[in-house]
Amino acid sequence: MVAPPQRVAALLLASATLASGWNTFTVPHTDGQNDTPGLLSVLSAGNFTANSTILFKKGITYNIFTPIKFPTLNNVEVAIEGNLTYPADIPTVQAAVASSTYPGAWITFTGGTNVTFRGTTDPHWGWIDGHGQAWWDAVQQNNRPHGIAFSKINGGAIKNIKLWKPIGWNFATSGAANIKITGNKILAVSSTGSFPFNTDGFSAGGTNLTFSGNHIENGDDCLTVGNGAKNIHWTDSYCANGHGLSIGSLGSGGSVADVQNILIENTVMVNSLYGARFKSWTGGNGLARNITWRNIAFTNVPFPIYVTQNYYDQEDGAPPSDGTTNNTHIQDFLFQGFAGTIEDRPFVEGSCVSDPCWYAVPGATGKEVAILDLYPGTATNIVAKDVFAVTETLAPVRVMCNATTITSDVGFKCWDGLYIPTKAGF
Numbered sequence: 179m180v181a182p183p184q185r186v187a188a189l190l191l192a193s194a195t196l197a198s199g200w201n202t203f204t205v206p207h208t209d210g211q212n213d214t215p216g217l218l219s220v221l222s223a224g225n226f227t228a229n230s231t232i233l234f235k236k237g238i239t240y241n242i243f244t245p246i247k248f249p250t251l252n253n254v255e256v257a258i259e260g261n262l263t264y265p266a267d268i269p270t271v272q273a274a275v276a277s278s279t280y281p282g283a284w285i286t287f288t289g290g291t292n293v294t295f296r297g298t299t300d301p302h303w304g305w306i307d308g309h310g311q312a313w314w315d316a317v318q319q320n321n322r323p324h325g326i327a328f329s330k331i332n333g334g335a336i337k338n339i340k341l342w343k344p345i346g347w348n349f350a351t352s353g354a355a356n357i358k359i360t361g362n363k364i365l366a367v368s369s370t371g372s373f374p375f376n377t378d379g380f381s382a383g384g385t386n387l388t389f390s391g392n393h394i395e396n397g398d399d400c401l402t403v404g405n406g407a408k409n410i411h412w413t414d415s416y417c418a419n420g421h422g423l424s425i426g427s428l429g430s431g432g433s434v435a436d437v438q439n440i441l442i443e444n445t446v447m448v449n450s451l452y453g454a455r456f457k458s459w460t461g462g463n464g465l466a467r468n469i470t471w472r473n474i475a476f477t478n479v480p481f482p483i484y485v486t487q488n489y490y491d492q493e494d495g496a497p498p499s500d501g502t503t504n505n506t507h508i509q510d511f512l513f514q515g516f517a518g519t520i521e522d523r524p525f526v527e528g529s530c531v532s533d534p535c536w537y538a539v540p541g542a543t544g545k546e547v548a549i550l551d552l553y554p555g556t557a558t559n560i561v562a563k564d565v566f567a568v569t570e571t572l573a574p575v576r577v578m579c580n581a582t583t584i585t586s587d588v589g590f591k592c593w594d595g596l597y598i599p600t601k602a603g604f
């Protein structure tokens with residue numbers, strides 16, 4: 179139905195005067211100036227914090243020279259249709275991160291309901307440029323900002339956001355619930371050979387989160403599921419170069435972990451250090467249960483399936499003994515439908531800065547499709563089935579597993595030896 183002209187005029191008037199209905203605010207921009215203060219002053223007056231679209235317009239490159247912390251939003255869409263740029267110089271960003279008023283991420287959402295943060299599918303616009311290359315080249319790791327915090331929000335979406343050369347960590351959803359995270363793109367790829375350290379893709383904390391259609395090329399975990407996460411579904415995605423589809427690390431400093439009902443599926447892993455990965459710290463506590471990774475295609479991945487209850491800081495020397503401490507218990511883990519190639523030729527991953535590298539596994543041959551590094555009495559019903567792998571050198575595929583740590587059938591012969599599927603593995 180076409181609205182009569184007077185109705186259209188009334189709607190326009192309503193929008194301009196911030197009355198009832200839906201309002202759209204186009205973020206103002208001044209060439210060469212920081213565009214953050216103008217946006218924040220309008221929001222802090224209480225305008226456009228409910229039933230509104232906050233629009234970064236196509237055709238404009240906005241200067242986000244200081245962090246944006248949105249106030250509590252309700253029924254708000256923040257649309258990134260133009261480009262956003264961080265300061266290009268490192269000291270300006272470091273000073274903002276070191277400041278006592280730094281909100282914790284360069285773009286922070288916290289609290290509120292039904293909040294959508296969206297970009298566009300236009301390849302030329304809608305990028306958030308972190309200018310990370312200079313940081314990676316300088317191996318500058320002091321006062322690095324996290325990218326986007328989407329915390330404690332109930333309902334909403336993160337959709338079609340595109341990140342170009344972020345400095346470090348990207349999306350985090352701590353304490354959020356009922357959020358759909360779809361069609362986002364992270365390109366943390368160095369063009370000089372330097373390594374994009376700590377450019378984690380999605381840090382999933384919270385409840386009822388669905389991730390789909392995300393594309394990540396980075397230098398750390400593609401997905402990392404943190405403590406407290408429940409009902410997380412990740413599907414139809416692509417991860418390149420990073421450190422895998424990870425749960426944890428959990429149980430740091432003896433803390434009590436609680437992670438449950440996680441399904442990670444239908445994902446392609448390319449040149450990634452790990453495929454599916456679980457890590458809990460020696461001496462942790464609590465429980466991670468009902469976690470499935472399935473339908474994972476991997477190419478050139480050194481560690482397709484890797485579980486350790488013995489994660490530790492290698493800079494502190496040898497793994498601590500477990501004699502007097504507890505561990506994060508793990509239960510009902512399923513790895514199903516893994517197919518691909520294992521990188522078993524000598525390699526040094528870009529994040530390796532020590533000898534041996536942080537990811538080195540004592541006794542491993544590099545030909546293992548699965549490594550289960552477990553503690554006795556703390557792992558129940560861990561199964562790998564329908565696993566099909568070849569090594570790049572065509573050498574036989576192996577596994578690492580200690581039969582005194584788990585008595586149930588893990589889907590292959592539990593030993594340090596050839597991969598031999600067992601009853602549970604078919």
Ligand SMILES: *[C@@H]1O[C@H](CO)[C@@H](O)[C@H](O)[C@H]1NC(C)=O
Binds near residue numbers: 219223225
């Ligand atoms: C907020 O909106 C009110 C009324 O709609 C307007 O008078 C005021 O100027 C606006 N404040 C800012 C900072 O935009």
Ligand SMILES: *[C@@H]1O[C@H](CO)[C@@H](O)[C@H](O)[C@H]1NC(C)=O
Binds near residue numbers: 198228253
């Ligand atoms: C937002 O819209 C809803 C539904 O139209 C309405 O109930 C609510 O009062 C509005 N909130 C504000 C702050 O205008």
Ligand SMILES: *[C@@H]1O[C@H](CO)[C@@H](O)[C@H](O)[C@H]1NC(C)=O
Binds near residue numbers: 253254255292293294
């Ligand atoms: C949630 O926000 C979207 C805009 O992002 C809006 O279209 C929708 O009406 C809101 N839902 C409710 C229930 O208010």
Ligand SMILES: *[C@@H]1O[C@H](CO)[C@@H](O)[C@H](O)[C@H]1NC(C)=O
Binds near residue numbers: 302304305307342
């Ligand atoms: C927007 O930013 C991206 C990433 O920095 C860049 O490739 C693209 O050229 C920019 N678009 C325009 C129109 O400047």
Ligand SMILES: *[C@@H]1O[C@H](CO)[C@@H](O)[C@H](O)[C@H]1NC(C)=O
Binds near residue numbers: 356386409
């Ligand atoms: C998660 O989803 C379930 C099922 O829809 C719902 O009952 C529960 O309240 C949701 N949890 C939160 C924290 O919103």
Ligand SMILES: *[C@@H]1O[C@H](CO)[C@@H](O)[C@H](O)[C@H]1NC(C)=O
Binds near residue numbers: 438439440441468470
């Ligand atoms: C296990 O998690 C899945 C989601 O991945 C959920 O559908 C299922 O109900 C959970 N099962 C149990 C026993 O909690």
Ligand SMILES: *[C@@H]1O[C@H](CO)[C@@H](O)[C@H](O)[C@H]1NC(C)=O
Binds near residue numbers: 464504507
């Ligand atoms: C060890 O962790 C388990 C699982 O959280 C817990 O049930 C048990 O009480 C813990 N034991 C000690 C000594 O902390």
Ligand SMILES: *[C@@H]1O[C@H](CO)[C@@H](O)[C@H](O)[C@H]1NC(C)=O
Binds near residue numbers: 581
């Ligand atoms: C297997 O695990 C047991 C119990 O933790 C340990 O004592 C033993 O040294 C392990 N064996 C190997 C070969 O690592």
